[in-house]
Amino acid sequence: RVCFRTFSSSDESDPIKALRRLHELCSLWLRPDLHTKEEMVDRLGLEQFVMCMPPDIQVLVKS
Template sequence: NLAIPWEDTKAFLSSFEQVAKACRWPKEEWVARLLPALSGEAEQAFRSLEAGDREDYGKVKVAILRADALKMEAQRQHFRQFCCQEVEDPRGIYAQLQELCSRWLKPERRSKEQILELLVLEQFLASLPQDLQVWIQAGGPDSCSQAPPRVPSGRWGGV
């Protein structure tokens, strides 16, 4: 079972960086060496950058991870906002919900613990004021433990 490189963006980029360091590639070459592997959303994220930023691996990585986080958020919203107007085929609706949930949580590549973390993170974020949610989401956490330990003082009252 051959894994698709961009199926787990963070893991793929981490592996790429380990190889780049092990091979002692100069950091200026990393983008050029990553380019042949770009596809789908990762390639679109790269193309959305200004020409000068396309040579900066750090900026390329941030753009790719941001695109990945936006895709996951869109999948979560599709699942959470699903609504059927007419119930003609309950099994079909159930199957559609299962598909939407699988696209979001990806149970074929995430452990039970990782899925639980995503659900807890979702509820954690939902319980916070909107501006604090946005601030934490900007960091792209995959779990509550990856959320910032402290918020900037004075912005969110008693939080």
């Protein structure tokens, strides 16, 4: 997840390689081979929800 979120296209000079790398990182994070589409959407939704919350609430949700 961290690698996916911190990926920068400046790390790759070729846009096609950058897209492939981003796709690879996303697959490593979400693991579509192990999780259903619904589980992956839930994971993305929860992460976005937590990021929208104030820091003190983020700590509560993460624990």
